[in-house]
Amino acid sequence: MVFKHKTMTESAALELRKAILGGVYPPGTHLVPAVLEEDLQLSRTAIREAIRELVGTGLADSTTHKGACVADPLGIEEIREIFEIRYQLEGKAALLGTRQISADGITEMEGLLEEMSGPRKGDRYLDFLLNQQFHVVLYRASGWKYLVKVIDRMFDQVLAFRSSLYHRFTEAEFEATVNWETFKPYHQDHIRILEVVKARDPEGARAAVVDNLKRGLDGLEKMLVFLEQRLT
Secondary structure, three states: OOOOOOHHHHEEEHHHHHHHOOOOOOOOOEEHHHHHHHHHOOOOHHHHHHHHHHHOOEEEEOOOOOOOEEEEOOOOOHHHHHHHHHHHHHHHHHHHHHHHHOOOHHHHHHHHHOOOOOOOOOOOOHHHHHHHHHHHHHHHHOOHHHHHHHHHHHHHHHHHHHHHOOOOOHHHHHHOOHHHHHHHHHHHHHHHHHHHHOOOOOOHHHHHHHHHHHHEEEEEEEHHHHHHHHHH
């Protein structure tokens, strides 16, 4: 996923992912290239390729004769297990990536961190995707081609689960939750990650990434508790 100098397919995949996470296309929505071509103002060929990419990450399902549709989010038990795997896998990828990342890779991480800095209006889900790319740039430096794809897919599943919780909020609750103030601790985590990567501190990078992931799971758990208490 690239945010600058995107190909048509990358642009289509990015717009589709934002629409799915933002609830424009809820679970079960059929992803029809002819309709999406008009919605997104992108070529049908690029949209078909983007749909195939999303099927590969698990954000969409595809069946013979029925085509592709937006996938249902996972349940919390499976999300918890995914995080347990992520602690190990992403921690090791961060360690290896810190040893091998190039100066260009560090510059890319700096640029993504800058894009995530400060309040954002309008595109409220973009920071989640920028966050994902920030991590993936580091992980790719590990040289783990297949496992980075696995990490990317797990990232997408967590984002889909997170957005499914947000869609249960009222607009006021959403505004109180998805804002710069609530993102500041995560931003501080990213600053720390970048600092230890630039210092070429592999173990520090492993610890910083795992701490950031644990904060992410804790945030999901707190949202679940809030939603459950609201219903009682």
